Amino acid sequence: MLKYILKRFLMIIPVMLGITLLIFTIMSFSSGDPARIILGDGASEDDILQLRDELGLDDPFFVRYFNYMKNALRGDFGRSYKTNTPVFEEIFSRFPVTLILAILGILIAIFFGVPIGIISAIKRYSVFDNIGMLFTLLLTAMPGFWLGLILMLFLSVKLDVLPATGVGSWVCYIMPSFTISARTMAVIARMTRTTMLEVIEQDYIRTARAKGATEYRIIVKHALKNTLIPVVTVAGMNFGQLLGGTVLIEAVFAMPGVGTLLVNAIRTKDLPIIMADTMFIALCFSIINLAVDLLYSFIDPRIKSQYQ
Amino acid sequence: MKNNKKQKSLVWKRLKKNKLAVVGLAILTIIILTAIFSGFIVDYEKQVIKQNMKIRLQPPSSEHLLGTDSYGRDILSRVLYGSRYSISLGFIVVTFALLIGGTIGAIAGYFSGKIDNVLMRIMDIFLAVPSVIMAIAIVSVLGTGFINLAIALVISNIPVYARLLRSTILTVKDSEFVEAADAIGTSTFRIITRHILPNSLGPVIVQATFSLASAILAAAGLSFLGIGIEPPKPEWGAMLTEGKEFLRDMPYLVIFPGMAIAATVLSLNLLGDGLRDALDPRLKK
Numbered sequence: 001m002l003k004y005i006l007k008r009f010l011m012i013i014p015v016m017l018g019i020t021l022l023i024f025t026i027m028s029f030s031s032g033d034p035a036r037i038i039l040g041d042g043a044s045e046d047d048i049l050q051l052r053d054e055l056g057l058d059d060p061f062f063v064r065y066f067n068y069m070k071n072a073l074r075g076d077f078g079r080s081y082k083t084n085t086p087v088f089e090e091i092f093s094r095f096p097v098t099l100i101l102a103i104l105g106i107l108i109a110i111f112f113g114v115p116i117g118i119i120s121a122i123k124r125y126s127v128f129d130n131i132g133m134l135f136t137l138l139l140t141a142m143p144g145f146w147l148g149l150i151l152m153l154f155l156s157v158k159l160d161v162l163p164a165t166g167v168g169s170w171v172c173y174i175m176p177s178f179t180i181s182a183r184t185m186a187v188i189a190r191m192t193r194t195t196m197l198e199v200i201e202q203d204y205i206r207t208a209r210a211k212g213a214t215e216y217r218i219i220v221k222h223a224l225k226n227t228l229i230p231v232v233t234v235a236g237m238n239f240g241q242l243l244g245g246t247v248l249i250e251a252v253f254a255m256p257g258v259g260t261l262l263v264n265a266i267r268t269k270d271l272p273i274i275m276a277d278t279m280f281i282a283l284c285f286s287i288i289n290l291a292v293d294l295l296y297s298f299i300d301p302r303i304k305s306q307y308q
Numbered sequence: 309m310k311n312n313k314k315q316k317s318l319v320w321k322r323l324k325k326n327k328l329a330v331v332g333l334a335i336l337t338i339i340i341l342t343a344i345f346s347g348f349i350v351d352y353e354k355q356v357i358k359q360n361m362k363i364r365l366q367p368p369s370s371e372h373l374l375g376t377d378s379y380g381r382d383i384l385s386r387v388l389y390g391s392r393y394s395i396s397l398g399f400i401v402v403t404f405a406l407l408i409g410g411t412i413g414a415i416a417g418y419f420s421g422k423i424d425n426v427l428m429r430i431m432d433i434f435l436a437v438p439s440v441i442m443a444i445a446i447v448s449v450l451g452t453g454f455i456n457l458a459i460a461l462v463i464s465n466i467p468v469y470a471r472l473l474r475s476t477i478l479t480v481k482d483s484e485f486v487e488a489a490d491a492i493g494t495s496t497f498r499i500i501t502r503h504i505l506p507n508s509l510g511p512v513i514v515q516a517t518f519s520l521a522s523a524i525l526a527a528a529g530l531s532f533l534g535i536g537i538e539p540p541k542p543e544w545g546a547m548l549t550e551g552k553e554f555l556r557d558m559p560y561l562v563i564f565p566g567m568a569i570a571a572t573v574l575s576l577n578l579l580g581d582g583l584r585d586a587l588d589p590r591l592k593k
Contacts (some may be wrong), residue, residue: 001509005449006312013422014429015432015436016436018429018430018432018433018436018439019433019436022433022434022437023445026445026449027448027449029447029449030448030449032440137574137578138570138574139579140573140574140577141521141570141571141572141573141574141577142566142570142573143525143528143529143532143545143566143569143573145529145532145545145548146548146562146566146569146570149548149551149552149555149562149566150562150563150566151554153555153559153562157555157556157559237560239437240541241438241439241440243438243439244438244439244440245438247441247444248440248532248533249528251532251533252552262441262444263444263533263534264435265448266447266448266535267534267535269448274448276444278437278441278444278445281437281438281441282436282437282438282441285436285438286436289436308355
């Protein structure tokens with residue numbers, strides 16, 4: 001098992017190198033001279049040439065990439081063109097907001113999505129099932145940023161029960177977390193329902209029923225465990241996407257996370273921030289995918305036994 | 309050929325039986341027709357773009373069924389015309405992503421070995437970045453605008469089709485009819501395009517329907533962030549950004565463009581689900 005974890009972990013390295021090369025290549029095609037962006041339009045040509053030389057902008061592509069990676073491995077991602085603060089500091093000061101949002105999002109999605117799916121499956125074609133599935137169908141179609149604005153309209157503007165923006169207290173996270181969880185919750189609920197319907201048709205469930213086990217015991221002890229594997233897959237895949245999705249939700253609720261940092265950096269052409277931020281999100285995405293893979297083996301003993 | 313026609317009519321028969329899929333198809337047809345004929349329904353210069361500050365921020369009335377925006381433009385006209393951007397962008401993204409990604413996937417799947425390994429590792433790298441972030445990174449370099457947004461979304465969608473085509477081709481390429489075509493000396497290109505691809509189309513059509521929905525959502529999202537299609541063009545996401553400023557007093561500015569996006573995505577999701585069930589009834593739950 002340890003060998004498998006190590007192998008999966010080592011597989012992240014070439015992917016990360018590929019991502020850095022890809023992002024570095026994309027950013028190299030960016031219009032605008034970084035030296036001119038830093039010094040402003042009023043700078044003299046001599047000053048610009050000197051800064052270009054200092055930053056090594058005239059070096060060949062692979063030399064620049066190698067230097068960037070050498071510094072990046074030491075935690076030095078350069079300085080923001082606009083604020084001159086280290087990029088590493090900028091990202092890490094904002095990362096907790098994004099992480100909290102993504103974690104709360106996935107927890108809410110599982111907390112509500114799994115029970116809705118189970119009840120819908122047990123009470124198939126009932127009023128609850130029909131309403132639940134219609135509700136989830138609508139949630140999957142709504143753009144998250146629009147749902148956020150609608151929630152803001154009702155809960156902040158009309159009813160004034162939740163703050164519309166900011167991250168001052170935990171209350172500020174309620175609306176954004178529910179917004180970001182909505183689509184994932186709908187997907188999890190639908191997935192749970194489908195899988196549960198398959199599981200409750202199995203022979204071992206019939207056997208449990210024949211032996212007189214209570215309905216609660218059948219669902220919780222026998223069916224739920226076997227429903228979880230596809231649900232974990234969906235939750236894991238969506239957790240990574242949630243991390244990307246926070247960009248939009250942070251923009252709606254004016255939250256200072258890595259997403260808003262990225263969007264602001266694009267507006268001001270702050271290349272070091274764009275590059276490091278994108279790589280950072282990709283790294284988190286890869287680690288989450290690895291964690292989900294490992295989680296399977298804990299849930300499903302058949303997978304675990306393959307690596308023992 | 310005869311079998312192909314028979315299969316198509318069977319799929320259509322199954323699809324017609326699925327009420328939700330029919331509803332999805334009906335909504336989508338209306339939206340596509342609106343997108344095609346919006347140039348005739350509304351006057352782009354007078355109703356969609358021209359500002360009239362005397363009638364700004366008006367609530368829905370008989371004259372302006374969905375009200376007017378902060379520049380006095382008719383919201384209904386803008387929402388109707390906005391369908392052009394979303395629908396055309398969605399189709400362009402899916403077509404090009406399918407062509408490029410599909411070709412990569414077909415080559416990888418058919419030739420296997422080293423070519424497959426190299427191509428798929430490159431696709432893995434693209435897939436390791438969330439698609440929205442990848443699109444944002446590309447737009448940051450290319451700049452805003454319809455074409456640049458389309459390019460960004462095409463690139464971020466290529467790996468999805470490359471993987472899908474590869475896996476479907478892997479399942480088909482060892483079939484007897486492919487072996488037979490190979491044995492009689494048919495060229496590789498012809499085997500892929502005439503024999504393998506038509507037999508791998510089912511999952512691709514389903515994926516294309518869902519991709520259309522996610523491309524429309526992503527385009528609206530990027531425009532909402534101000535890095536997609538920019539105002540005054542009536543793209544739905546861009547309209548939401550404009551409307552956000554007036555959420556307190558004029559929620560209509562936000563409600564209607566959002567409903568248009570949701571209706572389009574919902575119709576595509578319903579149709580996609582229906583197509584999946586019709587193409588492979590074993591999957592139906």
